[in-house]
Amino acid sequence: GAPSALLTPFFPPFFFLPPCAAAEPPLRWEPRCRQQLRHLQDGARIAARLPPRLEGHWVSTGCEVRPGPEFLTRSYLFYANRLFKAYQFYYWDPSCREPSYSLVIKGKLRLRQASWITRGATEADYHLHKVGIVFHSQKAMREVASWINQTSSEGCSGFLPPGRTWASGALYELLSAKS
DSSP: OOOEEEEOOOOOOOOOOOOOSSSSOOOOOOOHHHHHHHHHHTTOOOOOOSSOOOOEEEEOSSOEEETTTEEEEEEEEEOTTSEEEEEEEEESSTTSOSEEEEEEEEEEEEEEEEOSSSTTOEEEEEEEEEEEEEESSHHHHHHHHHHHHTOGGGTOTTSSOTTOOOOTTOEEEEEETTO
16 A cells, blocks of 8 residues: 555744733733634634645754654645655754755655544655655765665665765655656
8 A cells, every 4th residue: 555644734832922011911822722712612613624735835843853763854845736845854963963865755645534643633645756865975875875775675685786886965866656
């Protein structure tokens, strides 16, 4: 089957302004949940858009840490026709200051249903059309090539023949649906 992923939108936190020292009542922002609850108590209804509207630019708000550990930032562009373009930037350090390599990914999403596991998320299948990689150092090239060549049971042995190197900063195609 097609790979699955969970997509969760990011909503910025709400800010509270400290009470003013003036005699006037203080200005304060309510958190979205309290504001929505108040509207519900007043008889308003909340409707969820299904399927969710994903179009637009989604960007990491900071350095993400994945098991391994992996350190990355992401930038995704979702289009109305369900095509997407993703940039994943990998780093050597947990503050995402020392770049290792980047992936450029193009594909198409098929949204499925609301997630039973993650509140507010939607399950999706994705089909990759193209995947490219850009190395930011010789060390990154050696490490990724070694990792790929070790997965020989998956038909990747010899992906980068011994003694061959790639140029740092150049885009190399790893997958193309046309080939």
